[in-house]
Amino acid sequence: MANELKILIVDDDDVDRMAVRRALEKSGLEVEITEADGAATALEALRHGNFDCALLDYLLPDGDGLSLLRDTRAANISTPVVMLTGQRDERLIVELLRAGAADYLSKNELSGETLCHAVQTATRLHSAEQEKLRAHDKLKQAHRELQASHQQLLQSEKLASIGQLAAGVAHEINNPVGYVYSNLGTLQKYIDNLFQMLEGYARLETLVSDKETLQAVQTLKQELDLEYLKEDVRDLVSESREGISRVKGIVQDLKDFSHVDEAEWQWADLAHGLDSTLNIVNNEIKYKAEVVKKYGDLPEVECLASQINQVFMNLLVNAAHAIEERGTITVRTGTEGDGAWVEVSDTGKGMDAEIQKKIFDPFFTTKPVGTGTGLGLSLSYSIVQKHHGKISVDSEPGRGSTFRVWLPLRQPKQKAAS
Ligand SMILES: Nc1ncnc2c1ncn2[C@@H]1O[C@H](COP(=O)(O)OP(=O)(O)O)[C@@H](O)[C@H]1O
């Protein structure tokens, strides 16, 4: 029967046990009764029996009710216990209630009615308590989830604003860098012209009859070290042009990486995204690892490029962090099925199975406070999921780790809102 109460009667005295059983059966409660005749058997029964209520004689041959009660609580058994005592002893009663007894009854006043009342109250209180605990757990879980999504939101907000800042700065720098670059080109030409002119004048030197003037010009030439100056000025200009070209490249990478103008689904070249991301995180990586690229031929992939770059960035930075002294980071790409994959492998410290289970959890980090947020991989996971892709890891302590991201080339018709 569904509403039947499972009850354990614990008493070493057969007659007493029978009396309790009879009284219960007559009380009108639907009960299924199990009996035990000592503390040890009772504890064993409680461990496995899933009882709604236990009626415990206080005096047992192998221990008293109080220690049995404490043992059950220590064993995490929450079955409500109604203690049956010999005579009324106020101090004992207080102690029993403190130890977690739901109620107590004096054996002299046992009747169907008192038992029924005690059992019903105890079970009701118990299930209310359980319900409260469950609700509390759910609340705690909800709170954790809320906190996690709040952090993710903050993180993605932060990334978005960094991206915007980067793109803004890149845009501002673009213009001056552009004209410095082009002016340097012109300057180079002018300098060549000036030198030509200078050579023209040098040819006139033979015609100068005024020795003093000639002497002065030659001294000046030596003092200024004209020969060296001619060579060096060309080098300076071409080095400057090279420097400015590099700045142009960085600006372009920043723009590519942040994709601020294109927070839309688009067809993107993953290798290009990897390259610009590698340039951005170069500083974090270059002292730790040599980067080896093994790109296969990839068609364009329909994605939110800035977010996918974000994933690449997390994987690359993690790979660099995993390498203690010096190592190699290998970036591979290829196609599989109707999708493209990217792998980031490192020769770093690797992870055991326990850690691997948790790495995609928000806030899970093994890095010291201030270094790790524990959000990189959980964010990457949700980005890849949004793309209907997969992210997986293969790792072993001491050998290194390989993270693999697989993305479908084309998104299903019903795209997740970005
Ligand atoms: N390539 C890797 N090698 C070893 N452990 C890694 C690697 N990538 C991630 N992990 C582990 O996963 C954890 C979570 O990574 P992540 O979510 O990026 O957070 P964070 O980098 O802030 O710690 C790291 O703290 C680290 O323990």
Ligand SMILES: [Mg+2]
């Ligand atoms: Mg990280």
